[in-house]
Amino acid sequence: MIEGSCLCGAVRFTIDGGMSGIVTCHCSMCRKAAGGAAGAFFVAQRDEVTWQGEEYLTVYRSSPELERSFCSRCGAAMTGANLIAPDDTIIxxxxxxxxxxxxxxxxxxHAASKASWNDGNEKAPHFDGPFPGWETLRP
Ligand SMILES: [Zn+2]
Ligand SMILES: [Zn+2]
Known part of the structure:
Protein backbone atom coordinates (compact mmCIF):
# COMPACT_ATOMS: atom_id res chain seq x y z
CA MET A 1 0.00 0.00 0.00
CA ILE A 2 1.37 3.37 -1.05
CA GLU A 3 0.40 6.20 1.28
CA GLY A 4 0.60 9.96 1.10
CA SER A 5 -0.57 12.92 3.13
CA CYS A 6 -0.42 16.68 3.24
CA LEU A 7 1.58 18.61 5.82
CA CYS A 8 -1.31 18.95 8.30
CA GLY A 9 -2.72 15.46 7.73
CA ALA A 10 -6.20 16.61 6.69
CA VAL A 11 -5.79 15.11 3.22
CA ARG A 12 -4.54 11.57 2.71
CA PHE A 13 -4.40 9.14 -0.15
CA THR A 14 -3.76 5.45 -0.27
CA ILE A 15 -3.02 3.56 -3.44
CA ASP A 16 -4.02 -0.05 -3.70
CA GLY A 17 -1.67 -0.64 -6.60
CA GLY A 18 1.72 0.31 -7.90
CA MET A 19 3.78 3.16 -9.26
CA SER A 20 6.57 2.91 -11.76
CA GLY A 21 8.67 6.05 -11.56
CA ILE A 22 8.94 9.59 -10.27
CA VAL A 23 9.57 12.60 -12.50
CA THR A 24 10.72 15.96 -11.19
CA CYS A 25 9.57 19.04 -13.05
CA HIS A 26 11.62 22.22 -12.94
CA CYS A 27 9.13 24.48 -14.72
CA SER A 28 8.25 27.68 -12.91
CA MET A 29 4.66 26.61 -12.23
CA CYS A 30 5.69 23.34 -10.58
CA ARG A 31 8.40 25.12 -8.58
CA LYS A 32 5.87 27.60 -7.24
CA ALA A 33 3.21 24.97 -6.57
CA ALA A 34 5.71 22.76 -4.75
CA GLY A 35 7.44 25.55 -2.88
CA GLY A 36 10.85 24.25 -3.87
CA ALA A 37 13.40 23.76 -6.61
CA ALA A 38 11.14 21.31 -8.44
CA GLY A 39 7.89 19.45 -8.25
CA ALA A 40 8.05 15.65 -8.04
CA PHE A 41 5.27 13.55 -9.47
CA PHE A 42 4.14 10.03 -10.22
CA VAL A 43 1.20 8.43 -11.98
CA ALA A 44 -1.39 6.24 -10.29
CA GLN A 45 -4.42 4.42 -11.59
CA ARG A 46 -7.30 6.69 -10.63
CA ASP A 47 -9.51 3.83 -9.47
CA GLU A 48 -6.74 2.55 -7.18
CA VAL A 49 -6.55 5.82 -5.25
CA THR A 50 -8.66 6.32 -2.13
CA TRP A 51 -8.82 9.82 -0.69
CA GLN A 52 -9.47 10.88 2.87
CA GLY A 53 -10.30 14.52 3.58
CA GLU A 54 -10.88 15.20 -0.11
CA GLU A 55 -13.14 18.08 0.96
CA TYR A 56 -10.00 19.94 2.06
CA LEU A 57 -8.56 19.82 -1.46
CA THR A 58 -8.71 23.08 -3.36
CA VAL A 59 -8.47 22.73 -7.12
CA TYR A 60 -6.55 25.35 -9.06
CA ARG A 61 -6.74 25.57 -12.85
CA SER A 62 -3.12 26.37 -13.70
CA SER A 63 -3.61 26.19 -17.48
CA PRO A 64 -6.75 26.17 -19.63
CA GLU A 65 -6.79 22.37 -19.76
CA LEU A 66 -4.91 21.46 -16.57
CA GLU A 67 -5.70 21.61 -12.88
CA ARG A 68 -3.72 20.98 -9.72
CA SER A 69 -4.89 20.62 -6.14
CA PHE A 70 -3.54 21.47 -2.73
CA CYS A 71 -4.69 21.20 0.89
CA SER A 72 -6.68 24.28 1.80
CA ARG A 73 -5.47 24.07 5.43
CA CYS A 74 -1.71 23.72 4.98
CA GLY A 75 -1.10 24.49 1.30
CA ALA A 76 0.66 21.23 0.47
CA ALA A 77 0.43 20.31 -3.21
CA MET A 78 -1.29 16.94 -3.60
CA THR A 79 -1.85 16.52 -7.32
CA GLY A 80 0.22 17.62 -10.29
CA ALA A 81 -1.07 19.12 -13.50
CA ASN A 82 -3.91 16.78 -14.44
CA LEU A 83 -6.19 17.06 -17.43
CA ILE A 84 -9.49 18.65 -16.47
CA ALA A 85 -11.17 15.97 -18.56
CA PRO A 86 -9.87 13.04 -16.52
CA ASP A 87 -8.61 9.78 -17.95
CA ASP A 88 -8.00 6.63 -15.95
CA THR A 89 -4.79 7.94 -14.40
CA ILE A 90 -3.99 10.71 -11.95
CA ILE A 91 -0.72 12.55 -11.32
CA HIS A 110 11.76 21.12 -18.12
CA ALA A 111 15.39 21.22 -17.03
CA ALA A 112 15.90 24.33 -19.16
CA SER A 113 13.61 26.18 -16.70
CA LYS A 114 15.66 25.27 -13.63
CA ALA A 115 15.86 28.02 -11.04
CA SER A 116 19.22 29.77 -11.31
CA TRP A 117 19.41 30.09 -7.53
CA ASN A 118 19.72 26.31 -7.38
CA ASP A 119 22.79 26.18 -9.64
CA GLY A 120 25.67 24.35 -8.01
CA ASN A 121 23.61 23.31 -4.99
CA GLU A 122 25.27 19.89 -4.95
CA LYS A 123 28.47 21.61 -3.80
CA ALA A 124 26.82 23.01 -0.66
CA PRO A 125 27.51 21.05 2.56
CA HIS A 126 24.84 18.75 3.97
CA PHE A 127 23.84 18.63 7.66
CA ASP A 128 21.86 15.80 9.23
CA GLY A 129 20.23 18.35 11.54
CA PRO A 130 19.45 22.03 11.10
CA PHE A 131 21.94 24.28 9.34
CA PRO A 132 24.00 25.76 12.20
CA GLY A 133 24.73 28.92 10.28
CA TRP A 134 21.30 30.56 9.96
CA GLU A 135 22.55 33.50 12.03
CA THR A 136 25.28 34.10 9.45
CA LEU A 137 22.72 34.52 6.66
CA ARG A 138 21.27 37.87 7.65
CA PRO A 139 21.48 40.15 4.63
ZN1 LIG B 1 -3.07 19.86 4.96
ZN1 LIG C 1 6.10 21.58 -14.30
Whole structure:
Protein backbone atom coordinates (compact mmCIF):
# COMPACT_ATOMS: atom_id res chain seq x y z
CA MET A 1 0.00 0.00 0.00
CA ILE A 2 1.37 3.37 -1.05
CA GLU A 3 0.40 6.20 1.28
CA GLY A 4 0.60 9.96 1.10
CA SER A 5 -0.57 12.92 3.13
CA CYS A 6 -0.42 16.68 3.24
CA LEU A 7 1.58 18.61 5.82
CA CYS A 8 -1.31 18.95 8.30
CA GLY A 9 -2.72 15.46 7.73
CA ALA A 10 -6.20 16.61 6.69
CA VAL A 11 -5.79 15.11 3.22
CA ARG A 12 -4.54 11.57 2.71
CA PHE A 13 -4.40 9.14 -0.15
CA THR A 14 -3.76 5.45 -0.27
CA ILE A 15 -3.02 3.56 -3.44
CA ASP A 16 -4.02 -0.05 -3.70
CA GLY A 17 -1.67 -0.64 -6.60
CA GLY A 18 1.72 0.31 -7.90
CA MET A 19 3.78 3.16 -9.26
CA SER A 20 6.57 2.91 -11.76
CA GLY A 21 8.67 6.05 -11.56
CA ILE A 22 8.94 9.59 -10.27
CA VAL A 23 9.57 12.60 -12.50
CA THR A 24 10.72 15.96 -11.19
CA CYS A 25 9.57 19.04 -13.05
CA HIS A 26 11.62 22.22 -12.94
CA CYS A 27 9.13 24.48 -14.72
CA SER A 28 8.25 27.68 -12.91
CA MET A 29 4.66 26.61 -12.23
CA CYS A 30 5.69 23.34 -10.58
CA ARG A 31 8.40 25.12 -8.58
CA LYS A 32 5.87 27.60 -7.24
CA ALA A 33 3.21 24.97 -6.57
CA ALA A 34 5.71 22.76 -4.75
CA GLY A 35 7.44 25.55 -2.88
CA GLY A 36 10.85 24.25 -3.87
CA ALA A 37 13.40 23.76 -6.61
CA ALA A 38 11.14 21.31 -8.44
CA GLY A 39 7.89 19.45 -8.25
CA ALA A 40 8.05 15.65 -8.04
CA PHE A 41 5.27 13.55 -9.47
CA PHE A 42 4.14 10.03 -10.22
CA VAL A 43 1.20 8.43 -11.98
CA ALA A 44 -1.39 6.24 -10.29
CA GLN A 45 -4.42 4.42 -11.59
CA ARG A 46 -7.30 6.69 -10.63
CA ASP A 47 -9.51 3.83 -9.47
CA GLU A 48 -6.74 2.55 -7.18
CA VAL A 49 -6.55 5.82 -5.25
CA THR A 50 -8.66 6.32 -2.13
CA TRP A 51 -8.82 9.82 -0.69
CA GLN A 52 -9.47 10.88 2.87
CA GLY A 53 -10.30 14.52 3.58
CA GLU A 54 -10.88 15.20 -0.11
CA GLU A 55 -13.14 18.08 0.96
CA TYR A 56 -10.00 19.94 2.06
CA LEU A 57 -8.56 19.82 -1.46
CA THR A 58 -8.71 23.08 -3.36
CA VAL A 59 -8.47 22.73 -7.12
CA TYR A 60 -6.55 25.35 -9.06
CA ARG A 61 -6.74 25.57 -12.85
CA SER A 62 -3.12 26.37 -13.70
CA SER A 63 -3.61 26.19 -17.48
CA PRO A 64 -6.75 26.17 -19.63
CA GLU A 65 -6.79 22.37 -19.76
CA LEU A 66 -4.91 21.46 -16.57
CA GLU A 67 -5.70 21.61 -12.88
CA ARG A 68 -3.72 20.98 -9.72
CA SER A 69 -4.89 20.62 -6.14
CA PHE A 70 -3.54 21.47 -2.73
CA CYS A 71 -4.69 21.20 0.89
CA SER A 72 -6.68 24.28 1.80
CA ARG A 73 -5.47 24.07 5.43
CA CYS A 74 -1.71 23.72 4.98
CA GLY A 75 -1.10 24.49 1.30
CA ALA A 76 0.66 21.23 0.47
CA ALA A 77 0.43 20.31 -3.21
CA MET A 78 -1.29 16.94 -3.60
CA THR A 79 -1.85 16.52 -7.32
CA GLY A 80 0.22 17.62 -10.29
CA ALA A 81 -1.07 19.12 -13.50
CA ASN A 82 -3.91 16.78 -14.44
CA LEU A 83 -6.19 17.06 -17.43
CA ILE A 84 -9.49 18.65 -16.47
CA ALA A 85 -11.17 15.97 -18.56
CA PRO A 86 -9.87 13.04 -16.52
CA ASP A 87 -8.61 9.78 -17.95
CA ASP A 88 -8.00 6.63 -15.95
CA THR A 89 -4.79 7.94 -14.40
CA ILE A 90 -3.99 10.71 -11.95
CA ILE A 91 -0.72 12.55 -11.32
CA UNK A 92 0.06 12.77 -7.61
CA UNK A 93 2.89 14.61 -5.85
CA UNK A 94 5.78 12.48 -4.65
CA UNK A 95 6.37 15.16 -2.00
CA UNK A 96 3.19 13.91 -0.28
CA UNK A 97 4.42 10.31 0.00
CA UNK A 98 4.84 8.88 3.49
CA UNK A 99 7.60 6.40 4.12
CA UNK A 100 9.48 4.76 1.31
CA UNK A 101 8.06 4.39 -2.17
CA UNK A 102 8.40 1.48 -4.57
CA UNK A 103 9.87 3.77 -7.24
CA UNK A 104 12.67 6.27 -7.70
CA UNK A 105 13.25 9.38 -9.81
CA UNK A 106 13.56 8.34 -13.44
CA UNK A 107 13.66 11.75 -15.18
CA UNK A 108 13.96 15.51 -14.69
CA UNK A 109 11.73 17.47 -17.05
CA HIS A 110 11.76 21.12 -18.12
CA ALA A 111 15.39 21.22 -17.03
CA ALA A 112 15.90 24.33 -19.16
CA SER A 113 13.61 26.18 -16.70
CA LYS A 114 15.66 25.27 -13.63
CA ALA A 115 15.86 28.02 -11.04
CA SER A 116 19.22 29.77 -11.31
CA TRP A 117 19.41 30.09 -7.53
CA ASN A 118 19.72 26.31 -7.38
CA ASP A 119 22.79 26.18 -9.64
CA GLY A 120 25.67 24.35 -8.01
CA ASN A 121 23.61 23.31 -4.99
CA GLU A 122 25.27 19.89 -4.95
CA LYS A 123 28.47 21.61 -3.80
CA ALA A 124 26.82 23.01 -0.66
CA PRO A 125 27.51 21.05 2.56
CA HIS A 126 24.84 18.75 3.97
CA PHE A 127 23.84 18.63 7.66
CA ASP A 128 21.86 15.80 9.23
CA GLY A 129 20.23 18.35 11.54
CA PRO A 130 19.45 22.03 11.10
CA PHE A 131 21.94 24.28 9.34
CA PRO A 132 24.00 25.76 12.20
CA GLY A 133 24.73 28.92 10.28
CA TRP A 134 21.30 30.56 9.96
CA GLU A 135 22.55 33.50 12.03
CA THR A 136 25.28 34.10 9.45
CA LEU A 137 22.72 34.52 6.66
CA ARG A 138 21.27 37.87 7.65
CA PRO A 139 21.48 40.15 4.63
ZN1 LIG B 1 -3.07 19.86 4.96
ZN1 LIG C 1 6.10 21.58 -14.30
Missing amino acids: LTANALDGDAPARVVAHE
